[in-house]
Amino acid sequence: MAVEEESASGAAAADEARSDDPLIDVRNLQTAFFTDKETIRAVDGVDFQIDSGQTVGIVGESGSGKSVTARSLMGLIESPGRVLRGSSVRYRDLDAVREFAELFSKRTVAVEELAARYDPTEVFGATDATPAEFGHDDPADVPVVDVAAAGYTDEVGITDGDECVFVLDGDVDSPASIRDGFVEITRLSGEAQRKMRGGRIAMVFQDPLTSLNPVYTVGNQIEEALELHQGLSGKEATQEAAELLEAVGIPDARRRVNEYPHQFSGGMRQRAVIAMALACEPDMLICDEPTTALDVTIQAQILDLIAEIQESRDVAVMFITHDMGVIADVSDRVNVMYAGEVVESADVGPLFADPKHPYTNGLLDSIPGGQVGDKLSTIDGSVPTPNEPATHCRFAPRCPKAFDECESVHPVPTPVDEETDDHTAACLLYPDDVSTEEAVERHQEQDRRGDRQ
Amino acid sequence: MSRWEYFIKRLLLTVPVLFSVLTFLFIMLRTGPIDPVAARLGPQAGAADRQQLRERLGLNDPLWEQYVDFITDFITFNFGQSWVVQAERDILDIAVGAAPATLWLGFWAILLPLFIGIPLGFYAGLNPNTFGDYAASLGGIIWQALPNFWLCVIALAVLRRTREGGELLGINWYTLGPDFAARDISITGTPALEWFSTTDVLMLPMPYVSDWTALAIDIKLILPPALILGSASMAAELRIGRTAMLETVNSKFVETAKAKGLPSRVIVWKHIFRNAMIPLLPVITSEAFLLIGGSVIVEQIFNINGLGRIFFQSLTQGDLPMAGALLFLFTLIILGLNILQDFLYTVIDPRVGYDQ
Numbered sequence: 001m002a003v004e005e006e007s008a009s010g011a012a013a014a015d016e017a018r019s020d021d022p023l024i025d026v027r028n029l030q031t032a033f034f035t036d037k038e039t040i041r042a043v044d045g046v047d048f049q050i051d052s053g054q055t056v057g058i059v060g061e062s063g064s065g066k067s068v069t070a071r072s073l074m075g076l077i078e079s080p081g082r083v084l085r086g087s088s089v090r091y092r093d094l095d096a097v098r099e100f101a102e103l104f105s106k107r108t109v110a111v112e113e114l115a116a117r118y119d120p121t122e123v124f125g126a127t128d129a130t131p132a133e134f135g136h137d138d139p140a141d142v143p144v145v146d147v148a149a150a151g152y153t154d155e156v157g158i159t160d161g162d163e164c165v166f167v168l169d170g171d172v173d174s175p176a177s178i179r180d181g182f183v184e185i186t187r188l189s190g191e192a193q194r195k196m197r198g199g200r201i202a203m204v205f206q207d208p209l210t211s212l213n214p215v216y217t218v219g220n221q222i223e224e225a226l227e228l229h230q231g232l233s234g235k236e237a238t239q240e241a242a243e244l245l246e247a248v249g250i251p252d253a254r255r256r257v258n259e260y261p262h263q264f265s266g267g268m269r270q271r272a273v274i275a276m277a278l279a280c281e282p283d284m285l286i287c288d289e290p291t292t293a294l295d296v297t298i299q300a301q302i303l304d305l306i307a308e309i310q311e312s313r314d315v316a317v318m319f320i321t322h323d324m325g326v327i328a329d330v331s332d333r334v335n336v337m338y339a340g341e342v343v344e345s346a347d348v349g350p351l352f353a354d355p356k357h358p359y360t361n362g363l364l365d366s367i368p369g370g371q372v373g374d375k376l377s378t379i380d381g382s383v384p385t386p387n388e389p390a391t392h393c394r395f396a397p398r399c400p401k402a403f404d405e406c407e408s409v410h411p412v413p414t415p416v417d418e419e420t421d422d423h424t425a426a427c428l429l430y431p432d433d434v435s436t437e438e439a440v441e442r443h444q445e446q447d448r449r450g451d452r453q
Numbered sequence: 454m455s456r457w458e459y460f461i462k463r464l465l466l467t468v469p470v471l472f473s474v475l476t477f478l479f480i481m482l483r484t485g486p487i488d489p490v491a492a493r494l495g496p497q498a499g500a501a502d503r504q505q506l507r508e509r510l511g512l513n514d515p516l517w518e519q520y521v522d523f524i525t526d527f528i529t530f531n532f533g534q535s536w537v538v539q540a541e542r543d544i545l546d547i548a549v550g551a552a553p554a555t556l557w558l559g560f561w562a563i564l565l566p567l568f569i570g571i572p573l574g575f576y577a578g579l580n581p582n583t584f585g586d587y588a589a590s591l592g593g594i595i596w597q598a599l600p601n602f603w604l605c606v607i608a609l610a611v612l613r614r615t616r617e618g619g620e621l622l623g624i625n626w627y628t629l630g631p632d633f634a635a636r637d638i639s640i641t642g643t644p645a646l647e648w649f650s651t652t653d654v655l656m657l658p659m660p661y662v663s664d665w666t667a668l669a670i671d672i673k674l675i676l677p678p679a680l681i682l683g684s685a686s687m688a689a690e691l692r693i694g695r696t697a698m699l700e701t702v703n704s705k706f707v708e709t710a711k712a713k714g715l716p717s718r719v720i721v722w723k724h725i726f727r728n729a730m731i732p733l734l735p736v737i738t739s740e741a742f743l744l745i746g747g748s749v750i751v752e753q754i755f756n757i758n759g760l761g762r763i764f765f766q767s768l769t770q771g772d773l774p775m776a777g778a779l780l781f782l783f784t785l786i787i788l789g790l791n792i793l794q795d796f797l798y799t800v801i802d803p804r805v806g807y808d809q
Contacts, residue, residue: 074712198714205712210705215727215803224723225713260803276713 022049023283023316024073025090025182028133028150031065031072033081041386042068042081044340047413052093052283055310055317057331057348059324059363063383065340066320067206070286073185073318074203075193083186086133088149090182093283096200100165100183101175104192108165110172111145111181117158118144127152132447149184164188199229202277206289208270212261218245218272219257222279229280244275248305267298274305284316285309291326303330324367328352336360339394340386342413346423356416356425356432358399393428401429405440412446414439456799459806463795467788472524474784478777479523483516487771493536532778537770538763544778547763554643555759557671558752559744561679566687566740571733574694578729579721581699589691597688604681605754612640612677631669643758644671678755682748686740693736697729704728731802738794745783 031043043065050056058066072083091097101108120139123129129152134142144153145166153159164187170178188196197203205211213221222241226232232240238257245253248271261269270290277285287306291299307330310317319330327334327348334351336344336359344357355361362379381398393399396406405428413424417433428440489510490503507513511522526532532544539547573593577586615626626640627633633640648667651658662668701707702725710724748761760779767775799805 076708076711194714194716196714197712203709203712205705205709207705211709213706213710213724213728215731215801216723217803224715224719228714262804273709276709280714 021092023052023054023091023093024050024318025088025092026069026073027088027090027146029069029072029087029089029186030084031068031077031081031087032084035080038385038387041340041389043072044386044390046335046337046340046342048335048342048345050284050316050318052316053310053314054333055307055319055331057327057334058318058320058337059322059327059334060337061322061363061383063339063385064337066322066337067288069337070203070288070318070320073286074197074201075185075188076197085127085151086129087151087186088146089185090149091185091196091200092182093200094178094181096183096196096283097165097167097181098175098178100192100195101167101172101178101181103195104165105173107162107192108167108172109148109159109163110167111148113172114148114153114158115144118147118153120147123147123152123156123158127155149182149187151187161187162189164192194228198225198277198282199280200282201284201286202280202282203286203288204270204273204277204290207293208266208273208290209293211273212269214261217258217260218264222257222272222276225276225279241275241279244278245272248272248275248278248309249301250275266294267301270294270298270302271305274302274309278309278313281313282315284318286318286320288320289322290319292321292323299326306330324363336363339383339390341390341394341426343395343427344425345413350423356423356430357395357427358401358429359395360425362398362400393426403428403436409440409444410447411443414443414446456803456806460795460799464792467792470788471528471784475524475527475781476520478527478780479520482523482773482777483519485773487773489536489773492771492773527778527781532781533774535767535772535775537772538766538775544775547775548760548778548782551758551760551763553646554757555748555752555761557644557646558675558679558682558748558757558759559741561672561675562682562744562748563686563737563741565679566683566690567737570687570690571694574691575698575726575729577691578695578698578702581695586695590695593688593691596684597692599684601681601684602750602754604684605678605751608677608681609641609754630673631666633670633673636670638670638674639756640674640677641754641756642674643756644674646671678751678757682744682751683740686737686744689736689740690733693733694729697732698725701725701729727801731798734794734797734801738790741790742787745786 026046026048029043029046030041033040033042046065046069048056048058058069060066068077068081071077072087073089077083120142124131124139124142129147129150131137131139131142134146134150136142145168147153148159148163149166151161154161164184165181166184167178167181169180172178183196185196212218219238219241222244223232223237226237226240230240242253242257245257250256250268250271256264261272264272274290285306290306291302294302303326306317306319309315317330319327321327331348333347334345335342336351336357338359344351344355344360346356351360352364355364359379362377365377366379368376379398384394384397386394390410392408393402393406393411396402399406409428411426411428413426414430415421416423416425416430418431428443429436431439431442434442489512490498490506494502494506511519514522530545532548534540535542535544535547570593573589577589580586612626615624628635645667648662648664648671649660650663651660653659707720707724710720715724745761748759749765750761751757752759752762753765760782764776764779764783766772767779
């Protein structure tokens with residue numbers, strides 16, 4: 001029954017989607033690193049959305065998979081790591097879809113066309129795809145676009161692995177007529193990937209002291225991005241670089257544009273890195289712990305700057321941090337990650353006012369700054385390294401509320417109660433308006449990843 | 454302090470170094486075990502002759518006067534005459550005559566490792582833990598482990614055999630390129646270096662290559678000793694190049710460059726290459742120092758009449774002014790290389806001279 005409900009709401013969401021799609025739609029993202037000794041499933045089945053102009057925070061301890069999630073979105077995962085088949089990250093900005101369809105017409109496909117060639121029993125028979133991972137019981141119910149975006153159709157020859165622009169509505173041959181579609185980020189490569197990186201999605205890294213090349217001037221490094229994505233060069237580019245530096249609050253920008261990174265202070269360097277990220281007017285900015293390496297007063301300035309940029313330029317921001325205080329300050333919505341999974345997802349208000357997952361509770365209790373002399377509470381133990389697909393709750397060994405089933409049932413993100421649908425927790429205790437036995441049963445039924453490799 | 458102020462400071466610092474070297478040379482020559490008078494006149498000379506020579510050489514002057522004379526002589530390149538090696542000949546003339554062969558050898562011994570060792574090292578660093586990497590690294594270690602004097606002898610033996618039908622991989626070294634057998638030239642010997650002439654371009658004499666065959670002969674003559682002389686540097690540059698590359702490839706700013714959407718060609722050549730050159734620079738210049746010492750052996754075995762060989766002879770035959778003058782010239786070369794290194798550093802790395 002629960003499954004039917006979910007697929008029904010899924011279909012409803014698909015109908016609405018055309019009007020206000022999220023900018024980024026991450027579905028079942030799995031990134032693993034393969035070494036001789038072990039496989040590390042750093043990101044293991046993550047779902048979340050980011051609307052344009054929204055700030056989404058990703059929070060969790062070190063080793064919970066936050067940075068790997070960000071790098072997967074940027075296409076920066078390198079051998080021995082890779083984004084696994086079954087993952088889908090959809091970039092839904094219509095402008096971008098049209099631009100990509102125009103530039104990479106050979107890599108653009110109409111979903112209708114795929115549907116004509118598609119035979120669900122063939123795909124689900126020949127690959128390790130399961131209808132459950134797409135939220136359905138019957139293979140025939142799974143939309144072809146989901147299967148193709150996740151990469152399963154490559155194995156049976158319906159797609160050849162090169163397609164990265166999927167057109168849902170509109171004529172593939174005249175990009176301007178496209179009304180709905182997406183760019184599948186996990187299938188990008190080569191020129192198309194470089195177009196997305198920096199041009200559409202930009203990233204600000206953790207350590208500003210090392211993320212600028214020491215042997216080129218700050219201006220040179222900004223101009224490089226301008227030249228690549230906006231075709232500016234020479235004086236024009238220098239002019240624009242100086243303006244960008246000014247926009248991120250660097251005084252005397254016209255002179256400093258010719259200075260080297262070592263002549264900038266830490267906070268200034270992070271501002272320069274942000275200016276570089278903004279150089280191509282991205283739709284989305286991924287900030288990977290941008291304030292961790294800075295001292296507290298500078299942290300506040302950089303956070304203000306990011307908020308200001310977001311407001312004035314209307315960019316979506318994915319903000320990664322392990323600092324709950326920072327998350328509360330900057331985000332609209334928060335995803336709490338633990339051992340490669342999103343364990344709780346909610347708007348920032350409800351999450352801080354009424355955290356549901358025991359892990360979120362633990363994180364909030366561990367924020368320093370209570371009464372003087374109070375002993376700071378901690379979560380005992382440390383984040384496990386996920387080597388196998390989860391068949392149990394990965395937080396159970398550290399969880400104060402764990403019970404027997406936590407060791408044998410893998411919890412899936414579930415609305416915390418029947419009335420709320422934008423606050424989910426992956427914990428067997430929820431939904432909390434049904435009995436624990438029934439809740440456990442629902443999780444068991446919905447665990448869509450099962451024992452896939 | 455700006456980069457160029459730093460460079461000028463380094464330049465000025467070479468002056469005291471030069472004087473220290475000169476003082477050291479003076480002390481060595483005056484307190485060494487060899488009596489200059491006995492060395493020149495031989496043991497049978499009479500007391501009057503000896504006294505006369507002492508007077509002529511200024512050995513009876515006060516020590517400070519001798520020191521001042523010595524310093525002024527050396528910095529004006531007035532080295533006096535050789536005692537033994539080429540007796541009574543002006544040392545400067547001998548050095549100027551022998552220098553081109555050594556420079557020609559040194560030039561190729563630096564150039565070959567530069568263009569073989571560094572590209573191989575960079576390739577290995579860009580493709581770590583692949584077959585190519587292992588092959589290059591292992592080859593580098595083995596090549597470095599072979600001593601120069603042994604390599605010289607083996608190389609000569611192998612190349613000589615190619616004449617009598619013992620062709621190496623089907624190559625007869627004598628007839629490969631310019632034919633040495635037909636011209637009846639030895640595969641060892643001093644390169645003539647007479648392949649260029651000068652012409653006046655805008656009133657300035659400009660050298661140009663007038664005899665390409667002579668140039669080819671000189672290159673063929675110098676290749677085996679240059680390859681051997683540069684073998685250690687080649688291996689060192691390969692290994693340091695690999696490490697430098699690996700380190701730079703994994704640095705954060707390379708990830709930033711990728712996140713900007715730069716193509717990998719730009720990332721490698723603009724962002725990685727220049728940074729990887731910074732640790733390589735002192736390796737290249739310090740290897741160049743070693744060539745001066747190494748060339749003594751290689752010149753001796755390959756029968757090249759260069760500075761190294763003359764230095765070796767003057768040391769073994771007790772020709773003190775000759776050895777001293779050559780040491781001074783070597784010091785000048787090393788200081789020059791040091792300045793070149795500082796200059797290149799200043800150009801490549803903007804952080805040079807930045808103290809905070």
